[in-house]
Amino acid sequence: MVKETYSFERYLNVRAAFGPHFSPDGKKLSFLTNITGVAEVWSVALDLQAATPLWPDQLTFRGERVSGAVYAPHADTLLVSGDIGGNERAQLFLLEADGSSLTPLTSNLDVMHIFGGWSPDGQHITYSSNERDARYFDIYEMEIATGERRLLLQHNGTNYAHSYSPDGSQIHLTRWLSNTRSQVLLVDRATGAERALTPEPDTEGRGTVYQAAAWSADGEGLYLLSNRERQFHSLAYLNLSTLELRYLSEDRWDVELLEVTKDGTRLAMAVNEDGYSTLALFDVSQGWEQRQALLTPTLPRGVIYDLTWSEDGSRLALTYATADDTMDVWVWDLVAGAIARATQSARGGIPRTSFVNPSLVHYPTFDGRQIPAFLYLPTEQQQKLPVIINVHGGPEGQARPIFDPVTQYFVSQGYAVLAPNVRGSTGYGYDYQSLDDVRLRMNSVADLQHAALWLRESGIADSKRIVVMGGSYGGFMVLSAITTYPDLWAAAVDIVGIANFVTFLENTGPWRRKLRESEYGSLEHDREFLEQISPIRSVDKITAPLFVVHGANDPRVPVGEAEQIVAALRQRQVPVEYLRFEDEGHGLIKRSNRLLAYPAIARFLEQQLHK
Template sequence: MSEAASNATSHIAPNPALIPRAQLFGNPEKALPSISPDGRHLAWLAPVDGVLNIWVAPAGAPGQAAPVTRDTKRGIHSYSWTFAGPHLLYPRDADGNERYHIHCVNVTTGVERDLTPFEGIFAAVYARSHLVRDRVLIAMNRRDPKYFDLYALFIESGELQLIEQNTNMASFIVDERFNVRVATRLDADGTLQLFERDGHHDVDVDVDKASAAPWKPWFSFAPEDARVSHPLFLNRDGTALFLSDSRARDTAALVRLDLATGERRVLAEDARCDLGGVIVDKDTREPIGYGSYYTQHAWHALTPGFQTDLDRFAQHGLSEWHMVSRTEDDSVWVIIGKSALAPGKAYLYRRDTGALELLFDTRPDLAHAPLVPMQPVTIRARDGLELVSYLTRPAQAEGAGPLVLLVHGGPWGRDGFGFHPEHQWLANRGYSVLSVNFRASTGFGKRFVTAGDLEWGRRMDDDLLDAVEWAVREGIADPGRVAIVGTSYGGYAVLAGMTRNPQRYACGIDVVGPSNLETLLATVPSWWESMRAQLVNAMGNPATEAGLALLRERSPVHQANRIARPLLIAQGANDPRVRQDESDQMVAAMKHNGIPVTYLLYPDEGHGFARPVNRFSYYAVAEAFLARYLGGRAEPMTAAERQASSMQVVEAGDMHELA
C-alpha cells in the first residue's frame, strides 16, 4: 500500500457489507425479455451452465421456459424475433473478433443454423417487415470488406438475394417492402450527403436482382450538423421521412419531411440536448413519443394515447424505463424499468387495460445489497462548457476521500443516470466515483461534440482535470488519492492523463485503450471505412504533415517516459477496434524507460470482456490494484476465479502476487 493510501485508511467511510463481484458483474438471472409478434411466446436471456442463452416460454406460462440455444463459451447477448413463424435470429462472433454471423433457431424444433456461413464477414439484421414475412433484410460485407451490401435473407431456406450493392454509402433507409429509398454518404470533409432513388420511390422490391436505379443527390448536413443529424425512418406508406436534424439550431430536433411537398415540420426539440428514442404508431409508423436525455432520460408524448401510457407508468412509479418489444397488434409491450438503485425489472404492459405485470427482476441477488444513490451534477469547464456528470459516494461518506474518475469510451458516447455496476462496485469498496461527459461526448448538441475535434489529450483532458478540481473544491476528493480508470477511449484518456499530468493521479487503469493514434487510424476495422472522415477530422489527418505531427504529439506511447505512478493495462487479444499492439506498444515503451507496468492479456476476448470468468479476474485484479494505491477495500481473488479465467499476466509490475 502506498504511504498516502496507508495514512488515509482511517478516513474511508464506514464499511457496509462487501457486495460480491459475481453479483455485480456475473450473468444476470434473466435479461432482455421480448414477446413474439403474434404474442404467443416470451423469450429472454438466461444462463445455461454459466453461459447466457435464449430461453422461450408460452406467453401465458413463463414458468415453462426452456433454453432453445446451447452456446457454451461467450454467450448470446442479443436476438430478435422474425415474422416467419417461430424463428429467432441472433449474432455470434469468435472470441471477440466482431466478425458476426447471423444464426437462426426454430423455437419449436430447436434446430439452429448459421445463415451467413462465410469466412471473414460481418453481417447484421437490417430490417424486418410484416409485409414480407418470410425474409429479413440483412447487411453484409462479403463482397467488399469495407462496405455493407443489403440482402434479402429467406428464413426457411437460407437463400440470399442481393437487394442493394453498395460501393461507397454509409447507410440506407428502406420502406416496409424493403425498397431502398434513401442513402447516406460521408464526404472527406465530414459532410453527410443524402441521396434519393431516381424515380423509383414506389416500385415493389424485386428479390431477383439488385436495384439498378441510380442514386440522385438530394440534400446534405454540413460537417458540424452531421455529427448529430441523420435520417431515421420512413412512415408506413413511405410518404414521409423522419430526421434527427440540427440545422438552424444547436441540438438535434425530431423533424418530419413530407416527400411530396418538401414540407419540413419540427415535431419536438430541446435546447439542452439532442432528442432520441422515438416510439412510433403501429399502423402509421408516425411518432407517438420521443425521449430527451440531459441529466436524466424522460419520455414525452406526441399523442393523447401515448400520454395515457406515460401517466399509467408514472402511477406505478416508473419514470426511467424503455421499451424492448411489442406485439404486432400493439396490445402488449415489454418494458424494462430501471433506477440508480436497481438494475432492472421486466414488465408486461397491456395497453387495453393498463395492467402492468412483473415478469422478473434482472438481478434479484442485489435486492438487499447496500447500493448507494447516484447524483447528477453539472461542472463548468474552464472555458465555460457545462459538463453533465454523475457522482456516486460511498455509504455515509463524509469529507474528502479517495476518488475514482471513471471515463467513458467512444469518445462519441455518453455517461448517463441509472444503475451503473462499476459505480456501485467502487463506492462499495470505499471510493467516490465521478463520470464526466467531457467535450466530444454525444447527446448535448453539435457545438459540444465538435468542441472535441483535434482536442484528444488536450481540452478533452482539460475537462477531466477540471472535474477533478471541482471534486477537490467541493470536499469530495482528497487530491492525493485520485485514480483514473477507463475503457476504449477512456483507456486512452488514462494514458494521456498519466503522461500529460504525471503527478495528478495516484494510479490508473487502462482497458483496451489506444496508445498510438497513428497506428490506431491505420488499423481500424475495414467496415469502419464509411466513417473514416469523421475519425480523421476528430483526431488528425495522417495524410498531411501537420496532421501526422498532431497524431504523434497526442499519442501517449511517445510520452511513456513521463509516467510516474502505477499503471494497470488490460487487453483482449482479438480486439478489432483497438488491437493488442496498442497495449503492447505502451508496455514496451514503459519497459524501455524502466517504468514498471502491470499488463493483463485475455486471449479469448475482444473489445472488452464478455465471459464472466474473465470479468471476475479483471475486476479482482483492478480492485486489489486500487486498494494498494488508494487504500480502499478488496474482495480477494479466489484460486477458482484465477484458474477459470484465461487471464495471462504478461507483466506483473509491482503486483508481485500475480507473477
C-alpha cells in the first residue's frame, strides 16, 4: 500500500489557536488564530457540553498580526495589541466585543506600546512605551473614556508594567537590566513613587530573574517565579512588608507559567519537565501552608503555552500543543471536573495519524556532556537518511515537542529532523544556560558538530546529506556551523540570522542592545572577540550551498545581516538563494509569505541533496 503524501502547502495551512481570555461573565472566550493567514482576534461562546467546539466569530480584520487581546473587567470590550509588517512597534486598540469597532488608543507608529493591565474598575489601563527615548521603556497610564494619558514612571531602563493591586492604588512592574537579570518594583499610582521589592541585580554576578508576579488573596504579598540562588525557576512568595522571599517548592525543573485568580484564591502553574509540561492547581485561599491540591485534567504529553482564569475562578483556559496535533485552546471546568477543546484548528486536511511524535534523545559532545534533543524519524526507513538539524533561536530558548508544519512535512518526505537543545538553552538550569556566554560562544557550535557526528555514527544519517537550519540566533548557529565545520554539511538554511556580531549590535533595536550584551558581549569590551567569531569573517570557508530568508522590517536582527552574507557568497560564487520579504520582520508571520518561502527551501534542499 502506497503511503499518501501531501504538499507543503497543505502542511502550511494547518491552523493554530492561542492567547485565550474569558469575558467578564464567563460566557465567551476570546483567542487569537491564524485562520485568515495572520493572527487576528476571534471569540467563541462556551458550551463545554457540546460534542465539538462552537463556530467562532472573527472580531478583527487588520490583515496584520495581533499579539494580544484582553477583556476589560466589567465591560464587553477588549484591549488589543498589534503591529504592522512585523516591525514589533505595537499599537494599542479598544475593540468592541461584537467586532463592530476597533478604535486606536495610540498613534505613534514609530514607538512600541506594551500593554500591562486593566485597573480593577476598568476605567484605566497601564502600559510601557519607549516614546521618550527609543532605548528605554517608561510606565504610562491611560483613561479609556477620554484617551488622556499620564507618565507614571520615567526611568532610563527597561520597565514593563503588569497588574494593578487589588485596591487599584499600585502597579507592579518588572525592570530588566539584561536578559538574565530583573527586579520587581511597585509604583504608587497617585504619586508615581517607586518601591523596589527585590534587590537590584549585580551586573557582574550571577543572573537572577523574577517573573509572573501575582497578588495573594490578602493583598499582603506576591506569588512569583524566581531563580534567585538556585538553578531553576521556582514558585516563591514575596512578603510586601518584610520583603522576605520564601520559596514554596523545591523543583528539579523550571516552573514556567504562573496564574492566580483575580481574588487570589486559586493558583495554577506549569512545570517544564525535559521539554514537556505538567500542570498543578491549588486552592490557596487560606495561604500556601493550608493549600489544597485541586484535580488537574488528563492531557496527552505536550506543552502548555498560556494559562488564564475566568473572572470567578471556576474555569481555567490553556493553550496546549503536542507534536502530532494542532495548537488549540482547552478549558478545564473545576466544578464539573471536565476539560473540553474550546477551539478546533484545521489540520490542512491531513489525517492526524500522518504526524510523527519525536523521541527524546541525548547525544555526547566534546566535553562529555549529554545534549538533549528531540528526534523525528519517518515511519518507514530510519537509517541512512537525509537529516535536518533544526536549531532554535534565543539563545535563551528551548526546542519543545510541539506541532511544527515544517518539521512534519520534511519527515513525511523521508527526512529525519533533530531539534537539539545545545548548551545555552533554557529549561536545564542556570549553569547550563550560561555555558555559552560571551567567550564560551563557540562551544555551543561544537555541540552542533557533535550532533552531526552522532547522527552519522549512529547510522541515522547519510553522512553526505546532513543539513543545518535555524532562525534568529539559530541562524547565527547555522552560519557559524558552516564556517567552523564546513565539511559536515550538504546544505544550510539561515532564517533572520546574525552574520556579523558587530553590525548586529550596532544596528539592532536600541532598546535591545544593552539587554543582550551580558549574553553576547559588548562592543566596548569584546569587539575583537565578536569580530573573530562572526561568520562573515570566515566566509571563505563556506562550501555548503546556502538559502537565506529575511524580513525587511526586522528590528531585532536587521536585514543587513542577510545582505552581508549573501553578497559575500555571491562574490565568491558559492551557491546561495535569498528571499527578502518587505512586509515581514523577525521571522515569517504571514501565511502567504510562508507559502512562498518554505516550498522554495524544500526545492532547494531536494536539489542539493539529490545531485
